[in-house]
Amino acid sequence: MSTNTLLILPGDGIGQEVMTEVRKVITWFGDKRGITFDVSEDLVGGAAYDKHGTPLTDETMAKAQEVDAVLLGAVGGPKYDDLDFSVKPERGLLRLRKELDLFANLRPAQCFGALADFSSLKKDIVAGLDIMIVRELTSGIYFGEPRGIITENNERVGINTQRYTESEIERVARAAFELAMKRGKKLCSMEKANVMESGILWRQVVTEVHKDYPEVELSHMYADNGAMQLVRAPKQFDVIVTDNLFGDILSDCAAMLTGSLGMLPSASLGLPMANGRPRAMYEPVHGSAPDIAGKGLANPSACILSFAMALRYSFDMGAEADRLEAAVESVLADGIRTADLLQSDGQKPASTSQMGDAIVAALDASL
Ligand code: NAD
Numbered sequence: 001m002s003t004n005t006l007l008i009l010p011g012d013g014i015g016q017e018v019m020t021e022v023r024k025v026i027t028w029f030g031d032k033r034g035i036t037f038d039v040s041e042d043l044v045g046g047a048a049y050d051k052h053g054t055p056l057t058d059e060t061m062a063k064a065q066e067v068d069a070v071l072l073g074a075v076g077g078p079k080y081d082d083l084d085f086s087v088k089p090e091r092g093l094l095r096l097r098k099e100l101d102l103f104a105n106l107r108p109a110q111c112f113g114a115l116a117d118f119s120s121l122k123k124d125i126v127a128g129l130d131i132m133i134v135r136e137l138t139s140g141i142y143f144g145e146p147r148g149i150i151t152e153n154n155e156r157v158g159i160n161t162q163r164y165t166e167s168e169i170e171r172v173a174r175a176a177f178e179l180a181m182k183r184g185k186k187l188c189s190m191e192k193a194n195v196m197e198s199g200i201l202w203r204q205v206v207t208e209v210h211k212d213y214p215e216v217e218l219s220h221m222y223a224d225n226g227a228m229q230l231v232r233a234p235k236q237f238d239v240i241v242t243d244n245l246f247g248d249i250l251s252d253c254a255a256m257l258t259g260s261l262g263m264l265p266s267a268s269l270g271l272p273m274a275n276g277r278p279r280a281m282y283e284p285v286h287g288s289a290p291d292i293a294g295k296g297l298a299n300p301s302a303c304i305l306s307f308a309m310a311l312r313y314s315f316d317m318g319a320e321a322d323r324l325e326a327a328v329e330s331v332l333a334d335g336i337r338t339a340d341l342l343q344s345d346g347q348k349p350a351s352t353s354q355m356g357d358a359i360v361a362a363l364d365a366s367l
Helices: 014-033 046-052 058-066 089-099 113-118 166-182 197-210 223-232 244-256 301-313 318-333 352-365
Strands: 005-011 038-041 069-074 104-110 130-136 144-152 155-161 186-191 217-222 239-242 265-272 278-284
Touching: 005 014, 005 046, 005 058, 014 069, 014 301, 014 318, 014 352, 046 089, 058 089, 069 089, 069 301, 104 166, 104 244, 104 301, 113 318, 130 166, 130 244, 166 186, 166 197, 166 239, 186 197, 186 223, 186 244, 197 217, 217 223, 223 239, 223 244, 239 244, 265 301, 278 301, 301 318, 301 352, 318 352
Parallel strands: 005 038, 005 069, 069 278, 130 239, 186 217, 186 239
Antiparallel strands: 104 130, 104 265, 144 155, 265 278
């Protein structure tokens, strides 16, 4: 049997608290399902800076290169706001993404039935929503050269460059088609081919890759229309693939359809390693939440659901991922809520650890 290796990087603030609950889930899978993980732990972000003077040591980076999956909590906090840019906690995260070459960022937007009232949209528009946004993560306008602020004709000019190579588009398109094959076999590609050459190339390359996935129904949409459609009728989508800039905005927009930041997981995937598993990092979408850190108020669901994504995408254990997601859903259906999921002041919120324990109890009930 192959070993499943996992590097846990809790990071800062609530990252550490929510990871405690993930460890309970990992232990449960070992004890009750015989699925064991070779887990190592290390520091990232402010925690690494405090000990080593850098948000990510070379040793930790090397470990991340070796494991099947990295599970990260969150980084950052006011204590580190005035640090030099080169050692800010976020640099640790960016280095991991860059050196692991994690080009496909998967952001599910799933509306658990029990939370449908929680969305800012009408219940019938979001109930049962289950879409996946695949955002290109390592290229595009956030990285393109030239960039900078220059002076021209006696005024300052801000410059960024949207640049995509065919191969960069092809690999993220392929990742999105593969996902669509495992889901509803529908893929919508979003760009601005009406006004951007990079969008024209994006559309051409996605259309070419489609030839390898004839079973998938492919559509193209301008990203501005995509934004409108996401809030008008989000259930029309299954998988959406888009570039770094549009994906940044559209995935946040889609995520909020479902309610709280405390419920949102993510995965970032790269090329396959020698053992066939993709390079991968899993992390909740939320940050270190300094306003609630240390108070036992954080919702651990996003981090636990990130581990469910690891089960599905790194360890090929889709059924166990389903089991874990169903456990989270059943806890919500039972009305157990952390403070971020409460709408009235009347109900006493569950603490971070009570929520984790309830999810483990729901896993027990699933056997
Ligand atoms: P945040 O996501 O940390 O918090 C935003 C709001 O959501 C806060 O009110 C917080 O209490 C709440 N919240 C977030 N996660 C929650 C959870 N699991 N349960 C309950 N409530 C939750 O964003 P921010 O306040 O803008 O940033 C705080 C710090 O985190 C900053 O230093 C920022 O740079 C960093 N950050 C890190 C990441 C990351 O590690 N990936 C992402 C975003 C922000």
